[in-house]
Amino acid sequence: MIRGVRADLLAAVSLAFAGCTANSGEVETASSKPAPEKPVKFNKDPYPSTYTGYPTRLTVVRNVTIFDGEGGRIDNGSIVLSSGKVDRIGGPGMELPTDADVVDGTGKYLTPGVIDVHSHLGDYPSPSVEAHSDGNEATSPTTPEVWSEHSVWPQDPGFGRALANGGVTTLQILPGSANLMGGRSITLKNVPARTVQGMKFPGAPYGLKMACGENPKRVYGSKGRMPSTRMGNFAVNRATWAKAVAYKKKLDEGKAVDRDLAMETLAGVLSGEILVHNHCYRADEMALVIDMSKEFGYKVSAFHHAVEAYKIADLLEKEGICAAMWADWWGFKMEAYDSVPENIPLVYKAGACTIVHSDDANQIQRLNQEAAKALAAGRRMRMQISDEQAWTWLAINPAKALGIGDRTGSLKPGKMADVVLWNGNPFSAYTRPEKVWIDGAMMYDAMDPKRRPVSDFELGQPGEGDVK
Amino acid sequence: MGPCLRRGAARAGLGGALIAALALAAPAQAQDVAITNAKLVIGDGSAPIDGGTVVVRGGKVVAAGAGVAVPAGVERVDAGGRWVTPGIVAAFSRVGLVEVDAVTGSNDRSASKSRFSAGLDIAPALNPMGSPVAVNRAAGVTRAIVAPGASGNLFAGQGAVVDLADDNDMVTKPRALQFVAFGEDGSAKAGGSRAALFLLFREQLLAARSYARNPATLAEWGNDALIQRADAEALVRVIDGTTPLFVRVDRATDILNVLKLRQEFPALKLVLVGATEGWLVARDIAAARVPVLVSPLTDLPGNFEQLGATQSNAGRLAAAGVPVSVGVFDDDDAHKMGYATQYAGNLVGLTKLPGASGLSWDQAFAAISSAPARAVGMDATVGSLRPGRVGDVVIWDNDPLELGSRPTAVWIDGKAQSLTTRQDRLRDRYATPQEGGLPKAYDR
Numbered sequence: 001m002i003r004g005v006r007a008d009l010l011a012a013v014s015l016a017f018a019g020c021t022a023n024s025g026e027v028e029t030a031s032s033k034p035a036p037e038k039p040v041k042f043n044k045d046p047y048p049s050t051y052t053g054y055p056t057r058l059t060v061v062r063n064v065t066i067f068d069g070e071g072g073r074i075d076n077g078s079i080v081l082s083s084g085k086v087d088r089i090g091g092p093g094m095e096l097p098t099d100a101d102v103v104d105g106t107g108k109y110l111t112p113g114v115i116d117v118h119s120h121l122g123d124y125p126s127p128s129v130e131a132h133s134d135g136n137e138a139t140s141p142t143t144p145e146v147w148s149e150h151s152v153w154p155q156d157p158g159f160g161r162a163l164a165n166g167g168v169t170t171l172q173i174l175p176g177s178a179n180l181m182g183g184r185s186i187t188l189k190n191v192p193a194r195t196v197q198g199m200k201f202p203g204a205p206y207g208l209k210m211a212c213g214e215n216p217k218r219v220y221g222s223k224g225r226m227p228s229t230r231m232g233n234f235a236v237n238r239a240t241w242a243k244a245v246a247y248k249k250k251l252d253e254g255k256a257v258d259r260d261l262a263m264e265t266l267a268g269v270l271s272g273e274i275l276v277h278n279h280c281y282r283a284d285e286m287a288l289v290i291d292m293s294k295e296f297g298y299k300v301s302a303f304h305h306a307v308e309a310y311k312i313a314d315l316l317e318k319e320g321i322c323a324a325m326w327a328d329w330w331g332f333k334m335e336a337y338d339s340v341p342e343n344i345p346l347v348y349k350a351g352a353c354t355i356v357h358s359d360d361a362n363q364i365q366r367l368n369q370e371a372a373k374a375l376a377a378g379r380r381m382r383m384q385i386s387d388e389q390a391w392t393w394l395a396i397n398p399a400k401a402l403g404i405g406d407r408t409g410s411l412k413p414g415k416m417a418d419v420v421l422w423n424g425n426p427f428s429a430y431t432r433p434e435k436v437w438i439d440g441a442m443m444y445d446a447m448d449p450k451r452r453p454v455s456d457f458e459l460g461q462p463g464e465g466d467v468k
Numbered sequence: 469m470g471p472c473l474r475r476g477a478a479r480a481g482l483g484g485a486l487i488a489a490l491a492l493a494a495p496a497q498a499q500d501v502a503i504t505n506a507k508l509v510i511g512d513g514s515a516p517i518d519g520g521t522v523v524v525r526g527g528k529v530v531a532a533g534a535g536v537a538v539p540a541g542v543e544r545v546d547a548g549g550r551w552v553t554p555g556i557v558a559a560f561s562r563v564g565l566v567e568v569d570a571v572t573g574s575n576d577r578s579a580s581k582s583r584f585s586a587g588l589d590i591a592p593a594l595n596p597m598g599s600p601v602a603v604n605r606a607a608g609v610t611r612a613i614v615a616p617g618a619s620g621n622l623f624a625g626q627g628a629v630v631d632l633a634d635d636n637d638m639v640t641k642p643r644a645l646q647f648v649a650f651g652e653d654g655s656a657k658a659g660g661s662r663a664a665l666f667l668l669f670r671e672q673l674l675a676a677r678s679y680a681r682n683p684a685t686l687a688e689w690g691n692d693a694l695i696q697r698a699d700a701e702a703l704v705r706v707i708d709g710t711t712p713l714f715v716r717v718d719r720a721t722d723i724l725n726v727l728k729l730r731q732e733f734p735a736l737k738l739v740l741v742g743a744t745e746g747w748l749v750a751r752d753i754a755a756a757r758v759p760v761l762v763s764p765l766t767d768l769p770g771n772f773e774q775l776g777a778t779q780s781n782a783g784r785l786a787a788a789g790v791p792v793s794v795g796v797f798d799d800d801d802a803h804k805m806g807y808a809t810q811y812a813g814n815l816v817g818l819t820k821l822p823g824a825s826g827l828s829w830d831q832a833f834a835a836i837s838s839a840p841a842r843a844v845g846m847d848a849t850v851g852s853l854r855p856g857r858v859g860d861v862v863i864w865d866n867d868p869l870e871l872g873s874r875p876t877a878v879w880i881d882g883k884a885q886s887l888t889t890r891q892d893r894l895r896d897r898y899a900t901p902q903e904g905g906l907p908k909a910y911d912r
Contacts, residue, residue, distance in 0.1 A: 126768040158768055165767070165779075214570070314901045330891075331600060331803040333570035340895045350901065361768055369810065369871055376872030381899070423820060429813030429871050432821050446821055457769070462720070462748055462776035467824040468767045 042259060047149060049200035051189055053084045053439030057101050061421060063092075064105025069112035069395030069410035073388035079110060081417040084440035089411050108434065109426055111391055112411050113169025113190075113418035115398040116364050117277070117324050118304050118357035121159055122152030122173050122188075122196070126361060127457075136176035137183060141220050141227060142240045144208060145261035146183035148175045152196045158361040160453035161468055163190050164444050165365040167420035167433040170201060170409075172402055174304075177211035177279045178219045180227070180237050184265055185209050185277060187402050191438050192453045205403040207301070208269050210237075212280035212289060213335050230285070234292065241296035244270060275301035275403055277324075281335035283311035290319055302401040304357060306347075307339045313350030322353035322401040326363070327370040327377075344371075344393065345378025345385060355401060356393045367394055372427035387427055416440075498527035498882035502538040503545045503861060506552035509868075511837035511852035513830050522552060524859035527882035532853040545877070547863050553833065554853045555610025555632075555860035555880065558805040559761045559795025559840035560714075560741055563604055563612045564594035564630055564638055566802035577800060578617030579625070586672070586706070587698025588625025589643055590616050596630075596638035599890045600803050605632040606887045607806025608868065608875040610860035611640065611850050613840055615647040615714055615741075617800055621695070622657050622668050623648045626702055626711065629844055631860075633880040644844055645739070646706045649716040650726055651773045666725065668694070673733060676703035709735035712844055714761075719773035720745040727756045739843050742766075742796060743785070745776040750788035759843035760785055763796035764811045782815055782835070783825025793840040794832070808836040813869035832869060858882075 062078040066089065078094050080087040088094060096102075123135040134151035137143045152173055162168040168190050175182035185207035188199040212233065221228030227236050244266030250257050251267060268274035276293070280286050280303045293300050302322035303309065307330070309316060309323035316323055325347070330339030340346075348354040356371045358364035375390040399409025408416040417440035424431035436444040445451035454465050501524050508520025510532060522532040523542065531537075538544055567574035576593035594614070595601075604612070615627035624647040630638040648654065650665060658665040672694050678685045679700035686693055686700060695703065705711040713736055717726050723743060730736050740746065740760045746753055753760060767779045786792045794815065797807050812835055818826030827835060841851025850858050859882035866873040878885040897911050904911065 127771045127774075129771065161767055310895070310898050311901060313898075328804065328806075330603075331566075331568055334568055337568055338894055340891045340898075342895045346895070346898065346901075362765060365765075365767075366814070369814075372871040373810075376874070379872070380874065381895070427871065428817075429810055429869060430817040430820065432817055449823065461769070462745065463778055466776075466778050467780060467821060468778050 047147075047197055047200075049202045050195065050197045051191065051193065051200055051202055054191070054441035054443070056081070056084050056417070056440035058082050058097055058099060059103065059437070059440070060096050060100040061103045061105045061110055061419075062096065064108050064110045064421070065425075066411065067109065067111045067388040067391040068412070069391055070412070071386075071389045071392050073386065077110070079411060079419070081419065081437060081440045084417055086411050086413050086415050086417050086419075088413055103421065103435065105421060108424065109422040109431075110411075111167070111420050111422065111426060112395045112409060113420050113436065113438065114167045114367050114394045115402070115409060116162070116168055116171040116358050116367060117302060117355055117398040117401050118359045119162075119171045119173055119364055120176065120359070121162065121171065121361060121364070122154065122156045123148050123175065124361075125153045125156030126158050136178035138176075138178035138219055141179050141216055141225070141236050142181040142262070143175075143179050143183050144181045144265040146175060147186070148173050148183060148209075149186040149196050149200065151175075152186065152188075152199075154193055154196055154199060155455045155457050157455045157458055158364070159190055159192060160455060161361070162364045163436055164433065164446075164452055164468065166367060167422070167426075167436055168364060168367070169418040169420070169436065169438050170399070170402075170404070171364070172207060172277070174207070174209045174277060177209070177215045180211060180216045180233055181240065181266075182209035182211060184274070187404065189438060191443060192455070201404060203407075206265075206268065206274045207277045207402070208265060208274050210276055210278040212278065212285045213282060214333055215279070234288065237292060238295070241266070241292070241298075245296055269298045270296070272299065275401070277302050277304055277401075279304045281305050281307045283308035287312060287315060290315070290321070301403075302353075302355065305336075305359065307336050307343065309352070310340060310343045310346040311338075313347045313352050316347065317350045317352040320353070322355050322397060323347045324355040324357040324398070324401070325374075326359075327356065327373040341373070341377040342381055344374035345381065345383050348378070348385065348389075348393070349383055353397050353400065354393050355397045357398070368422075368426040368431075369429060375427065387425070390427070498859065499879075499884060500525045500539075500542045501545060501859075501879065501882065501884075502542045503547050503552050503863065504538065505549055506547040506863070507549060508532060508534075508853070509551065509553040509833055510854060511554040511834060512854060513834040513838070515830055516551070518549075520552070522853050522861060524861060524879065524882045527859050529853050529855055529857045529859055531855055545863075550876070551864040551866065551868055551873075553608075553862050553864065553868055554837045554851060554857070555862050555878065556608050556805070556808050556836050557838075557840045557851050558604070558609050558612035558808060559793040559836070559843070561612045561614055561795065561805050562617065562800050562802040563600055563609075563632070563805060564596060564598065564614055564802070565590060565616070566600065567595070567598045569802070577802070579619050582620050584625075584696050585619040585621030585699050586623035586625060586646060586702040587696060587700075588616060588619055590614060590625065591628055591639050591642040594628065594630060594638050596633070596636060601632050601638070602634070602886070602889045603803065603891060604805045605634070605878060605880075605885055606875065606889050608809065608862045608864070608878065609805045610862070610878065610880045611841070611858075612805065613645065613795070613844050615645060618649065618653070618657070621699075622654065622665070622672060623699065623703070627714070629846060629850070631880050633883065634886050640850070641846065643702075643705075643711060644846070645712045645714045646702060647714045647716070647741075651716065651718050651722050652771060653716065662722070669729070670732070672699075673703055673707055676700040677707060680704045707733055707735060709737045712737040712739050714739045714741050716741045718742050718744040720748040720776065722773065723749050724752055727752060727758065730756070737845070744774040744781065746790070747778065747781045747784035748776050750785050750790055753785065754789040759791040759793065759839070761793045761795050761840065761843060764794045764815055779814070779818060780825040783818060783827055786827055786831060787825060791839055791842060792827075792835055793843050794835040795840060809869050809873070810871060812836050813871070816869060829869065
């Protein structure tokens with residue numbers, strides 16, 4: 001795929017991300033090939049995914065209640081998983097293969113795997129010792145040149161917990177929020193691997209983590225540096241975007257540029273190939289960010305920690321921007337003071353893209369419960385929201401925000417067989433995952449202690465292999 | 469609470485060894501009320517009673533169960549078959565001490581620059597009018613054990629048992645506990661190692677004991693004194709068992725060493741907080757008859773004293789006979805004590821998971837009501853609907869341990885409570901986000 005890379009970033013990136021795997025491609029830059037008239041050429045995918053799914057078996061789950069992840073529901077339904085894909089899904093009359101492993105789902109629920117659009121597993125792993133603090137390159141307010149995948153420790157025990165307790169099959173690992181531009185994010189399959197490349201979701205676009213508000217101005221203000229105010233936040237952002245626009249213009253015109261890792265990331269955003277994930281609590285700041293994105297010609301994919309999204313739900317709907325939210329976190333900082341338990345359902349009711357996220361190694365283990373609390377809050381406002389509609393907050397919506405909605409996030413035939421079988425209604429506190437398949441391979445089985453990941457860090461420690 | 473409590477507690481403070489007699493005065497507007505036709509949960513670990521009745525008079529429970537007669541003249545509330553329980557008791561919290569964590573002026577949790585430690589008393593820092601009190605009350609939390617965060621020295625200071633009523637005084641029992649962190653946090657405070665921690669702990673208690681025998685010794689020590697006079701007075705009450713000592717501790721070996729502190733100080737009334745690796749030494753904890761307040765869903769090795777973390781900790785401790793309470797969320801929570809019901813529900817869910825240990829529904833509810841009350845020595849007065857306990861009663865719209873359930877009515881000390889919060893007002897203002905004929909600022 002890399003051989004398709006052209007000089008023009010615009011043309012190159014779409015190809016570079018289209019499922020490239022082991023082919024490392026050539027690295028060619030203005031400096032390595034000193035021909036001043038020749039535009040920069042470089043590998044867009046220098047740390048390619050080596051993930052491939054594990055062996056699968058033809059599998060049928062039948063007599064099960066299905067939420068398909070796009071708002072559909074099938075009672076007494078069946079699903080066929082074949083060669084890592086969803087093969088068929090339907091009601092009790094659907095024809096089933098006779099040579100498949102059959103799981104009876106009576107009394108149980110089947111959903112697409114949970115997708116967490118906001119995690120720091122791996123870059124702030126457990127144990128959270130200083131030596132593991134790899135999420136914030138807090139030495140400059142804009143560091144679009146750093147890539148979170150270079151911090152991710154694949155042995156973080158949190159990945160296994162998110163799988164076994166939370167049914168999480170895909171997750172985005174973001175840099176922290178100390179910086180206005182924190183760096184590139186990476187989307188992972190929640191399958192343990194020796195290397196981060198072994199977890200990378202094949203072909204998923206990169207994200208750029210940005211942050212509004214209190215954190216950047218506090219971190220740099222306390223160092224006597226800009227930004228120390230919200231207006232300083234915007235000034236630094238705008239100056240950086242202006243530089244990126246100029247850099248991209250040169251690229252588009254085929255002019256020679258030096259390699260600039262920061263500008264390459266921002267040019268990727270401006271060309272629409274890298275998706276912006278913007279930590280932003282307050283409604284008024286989100287509205288300002290939207291205008292800034294128009295000023296420089298990029299789009300925000302999702303506002304994360306959007307505690308005040310309910311105040312501008314109509315604007316988010318109009319602009320087509322997702323809001324990723326907690327169910328009920330509040331009061332830990334000033335910009336989280338106006339949180340309301342109805343935030344998530346109010347955003348949903350306005351027709352905006354609604355996502356439940358964690359930002360937390362514990363909460364990622366029960367995003368289904370967070371969604372359940374938000375759903376209940378909406379119903380107390382007499383909103384008509386079904387369970388299966390609410391499941392979109394954990395499935396197709398985060399998949400779309402990550403640019404992978406065409407491959408996972410729902411149980412449509414042909415999509416990745418990322419599937420959770422729950423031992424009851426997943427919106428109950430009494431329910432846990434029973435089985436989890438990723439790309440059709442069973443990666444967790446509550447009934448089989450051998451189908452439970454145990455990270456290197458946990459080997460030989462108290463409680464190794466425990467249910468956790 | 470009323471003035472008689474204040475006097476009793478003050479006397480205990482002056483007298484040092486006196487146990488503060490718990491005198492719970494009923495608020496002025498306590499109603500006599502009988503809630504009938506309830507799926508009634510007593511909170512003591514017994515099974516729910518269908519068609520139950522609870523009668524509250526003079527702010528206290530006078531009867532609860534099936535076939536309880538409603539006295540003449542007592543207002544009746546028909547629960548319509550819904551769940552009725554005692555109010556949730558938050559086992560370990562900072563409610564009332566914090567409005568916004570990161571806004572330092574509104575956060576009275578810790579006093580890391582204070583020259584005092586064990587003598588600190590959170591009572592004057594509590595703010596019943598803060599919005600977290602109302603939010604937690606609306607989630608069914610009626611009482612809380614509130615502990616201070618770190619001081620500048622080893623002991624954090626004296627916490628309180630509080631109510632979350634909509635009135636001006638939240639102290640149910642001041643100086644109800646002393647808090648100290650062992651393990652990594654305590655070691656850092658003490659100079660950098662567990663050896664320094666255990667030595668500093670011992671030396672401070674011995675200094676307090678010397679002070680109790682001869683107050684002049686403190687003056688003789690002058691600047692070399694390990695503690696201030698107020699700290700000594702507070703620690704004397706820890707040594708003699710008047711004040712329970714809540715010890716934050718996680719590592720199994722640290723737990724064993726904390727239990728051994730009673731060899732030298734036999735009257736210590738220990739309560740373990742956290743106890744992440746408690747299940748590894750459950751039999752020792754049970755034999756010591758020490759209650760544990762767990763952070764029930766902690767299952768990650770957050771550091772090297774939590775390597776054995778598992779959500780089965782609570783279930784395994786309970787199975788070994790340890791009195792387990794469920795609390796401790798994010799270590800210093802002031803805002804989300806409503807998580808108690810969710811977390812208790814999760815422990816019920818674990819009973820269905822092969823290889824895991826959880827709690828039965830009845831045990832789980834007791835772990836967020838009567839068990840924490842017992843841990844702090846107050847189960848004769850709060851935490852259940854047994855006769856004589858405070859009239860803290862909640863009617864729920866559904867199973868209280870389920871995720872979507874909320875209180876529909878709450879009484880504290882027999883007084884009906886407002887369940888409206890600042891969050892409700894914001895929600896209502898923005899139920900439709902667009903402005904109408906006037907800006908949102910006029911919409912209320």
